[in-house]
Amino acid sequence: MTPRTEHPPQMTAEEFEQLERHAPETVRLEFVKGKVQVKPVPDGNHSEIYMWLLERCMQSRPELRLYPERGLKTEAYRKGRARADAILVPRGSLKGRGEWSNGEDVLMAVEVTSYDSDTHQRDRVEKPDGYAAAGIPVYLLIDRDDGSVVVFNQPEDGRYRHEEKLPFGATVKLPDPVNISLDTEPLKEFVE
16 A cells, blocks of 8 residues: 655635735745745845836836736636736726736736845746736846846736847837837946
């Protein structure tokens, strides 16, 4: 007879939301691919990059809003919970929404890499899959590790079909439905 291996029960999205509500303010939690993860608190350069992007978005598309640190329901059947560094949505689309939004009104999710051991897996592998599964048309990754901007778009079957990586300094064209061009020259000062 083969011994039976017991697997711990999976945490539900509802259980995660309860845990996250009671976490200290110095800790930010995400629930990605069935795992609870701690997301680093942004450093000063991270915040400056967010402000740079906010200004560009407001100048180019004043009818849109770039909200920081927004909770998103991700993955198939909405089982994941990711806290995007920012989301771009039409003005007023978060009115009456709770802390964890569905992806239907989100035009773009944004992540700025942090300097921690989980950055590669979280921002370059798991987040693109989660955002694509949520139907978010564009995912913008500002990658401070190698001084690049990566634009993911055309979500289909839980994956982005198109990905373009450009170095800081290039002009980046964010595709439909975002339709914003970014001169990324100012990002060069944030490469460490």
